[in-house]
Amino acid sequence: MGRNLKFLIIGGSDAGISAALRARELDPSTAITVVLADGYPNFSICGLPFFLSGETPDWHQLAHRTEFEGIDLLTWHTAMAIDPTKNTVDVVDRENERKRLSYDRLLIATGAVPLIPEIRGIDLPAVYSLHTMDDSFGVQRRLLEASPRSAIIVGAGYIGVEMADALVHRGLQVTLVGRTRSVLATVDPELGDTVGDELRRHKVDVITNVEITAIESSKCLRVSGTNGFEQSADLVLLATGVKAASQLAVQAGISTGQKGAIQVDQSMRTNIPDIYAAGDCVETWHRVLQQYKYLPLGTTSHKQGRVAGENAVGGNRKFAGCVGTQVVKVFDLAAARTGLREQEAKAAGFKPLTVETVAWDHKVYYPGAQEMRIRVTGDIVSGRLLGAQIAGHWRSEVAKRNDIFATALFHGMSVEDFNDLDLSYTPPLSSPWDPVQLAAQAWCRKASSR
């Protein structure tokens, strides 16, 4: 190392900044420039719901970091074109002034953009999506200035359920409308229903199996959809997912794959020499599926960015792959998942069996014990652990129990061997067999009785 490379990064969120930090750490001789379209480098976009709920009063707190020593930050600059033959990138600033930047290594970390469904009236002023800091400022302004009393959230995924929680916290009457038969379609309907119940317990009007088709404005917004859905609200929030922001890459001749996301190898290299890509704009290697999927997540972006940054300065690191881990907190409930669900496993050619166990988070004789639901999915042919899902009180170590499964999945453990893990126990925090192992044992009993 120490070859005075020019490392140019397009995108200043999780992947871009992680790459910059890693490159700086490994090779101080590299000149690192990060081009970002807004003025919020390395902000925690996952934190927007908590800013809008009022729990995080000052948006400045959302910065993962504010110190970028040794990194040249070009804020409010949008990358317009990459020329891979000349190793240059054209950018424009807010005054529309164009500038040409050159690179030895380029990282495309352009992230994702909201997937806007085809809904009539989607451009009305009180209809918002929530993906950038500026989006959140728009919603915040509306909440402060127009004092809306009701909101309809379109989309019942992670952001949708978090925003339902946030707007209830803010005093609004909230309707949450999802297309699938239960909310949070990334977990099984059984656990999704648990999340739905928790939302209803907090007065959220939860509507499933409805696709919104139109929004009309009168005094307030009139929202209609399939199955006869019609309701009015002062505010509509779209939380209908994202797609890879890969247009810039495509124009430069970079290959894309699933859902238009950029194709990379495990070194985070694209098909064009010296150009890397990472984060929400790329396909992600899935370790359990042993194939690429589009699974945009902040955790993955950090890891991929770190790998790209290391390799850009001459390293030889591989992205080991995700295993499909996610968690969300909704009011008092946490719902987590890792690996494959039954349907995903079937589609991938496994012979999955899913067994649900209800277990106490700690010995019930110690005060405050809470039940959690644990669903284990394994392959009945090989006995291999394929996935797990947990729903329980957010103080029940649901997230990090899920991560024990995630770590086991990373190593391809069987469900039976999972019982060999030496996990910690004290009566206020677990049982001699941790609930996750009780769930594994229940799976083994069911599998052997078939």
Added chain:
Amino acid sequence: MGRNLKFLIIGGSDAGISAALRARELDPSTAITVVLADGYPNFSICGLPFFLSGETPDWHQLAHRTEFEGIDLLTWHTAMAIDPTKNTVDVVDRENERKRLSYDRLLIATGAVPLIPEIRGIDLPAVYSLHTMDDSFGVQRRLLEASPRSAIIVGAGYIGVEMADALVHRGLQVTLVGRTRSVLATVDPELGDTVGDELRRHKVDVITNVEITAIESSKCLRVSGTNGFEQSADLVLLATGVKAASQLAVQAGISTGQKGAIQVDQSMRTNIPDIYAAGDCVETWHRVLQQYKYLPLGTTSHKQGRVAGENAVGGNRKFAGCVGTQVVKVFDLAAARTGLREQEAKAAGFKPLTVETVAWDHKVYYPGAQEMRIRVTGDIVSGRLLGAQIAGHWRSEVAKRNDIFATALFHGMSVEDFNDLDLSYTPPLSSPWDPVQLAAQAWCRKASSR
């Protein structure tokens, strides 16, 4: 299977009952008899501090289970002698009546007994140890009938610190006396001091570096020790560790090893055919050290018992080994460890480096964030993860974060690869790099800068 075996188990605590349950599950034709010296099958001895604190008001709640269908329980029977040539065990009941039981397979699960230090006056009436249900009834009776206002606890290990918490909860003035330079010698002094601070914050008088040498009785108990220690109290509790209850096995010609614990292979077989042993009476295979150690723990007893039960009825399961995982809650603090500490690693021939990181349990912009201290020990030659310790708020998922390390250790991961794990994140519960990964990264930085 299905060979109508007679499976006799000596001991009705964690290992014995786990073996019985596993054998019953796998082979209903086996006749299973459990001989236990008292009347409390499968009670949670780890729960005694919470019974005595009053948090678990009824001792019956401490039973891990009360249903033993298909298992013949011989309570209040003490095993006196094993005859391995005739495959018999002699037992006596409370009336001193002797009975001879025969077996095809025998499991010795006699557990441990308190390690009583040589202290003058240790037999005085107000001096208690705490290992059995009956021990706890004695202490409980004393607390109710004599209303002691002060207690001295001798021994500052897991039970000692938990009992300090418990007796403070009960309104006593507590002095905790330990031999080592910090409490909880199973974690590094840095974290032990954190535990000590938490105890002092709750008015426990914490004394270290003192060995108790004498207890005298006048109106109350006068306790003296090294370094000029002298103090009086109404009650003295000994929490000075345990040793394997292996006498019965020794008399039958069974080999013992470290600290007099029974030698077993990973199938939980002793050196005598058809005799298995498991739990606090045996040496435990340590997966990181790749050698046997005496490490009596309830979690390990459950696992070993399950393996022994499976093998006793014809199975072929191996105990995969412990990795040295433990956790304790003291007031608002949880302290957990897994793997090797620096000194243990050195003694085992590694070249360890230990790096401490202080990290928030979740994004600090979400309310209620708490700092935790994470110490990672790795081998600087191979980069291999050797151990980890965490001290933090007991609601900070300290225990199950520790178990992510435990799972990584089980698989022999390197500290660097630990960053590849796909762990769950949502702002109220973690950060995009979980604190455990931030700690791993800090270790890598330190290791590479050497």
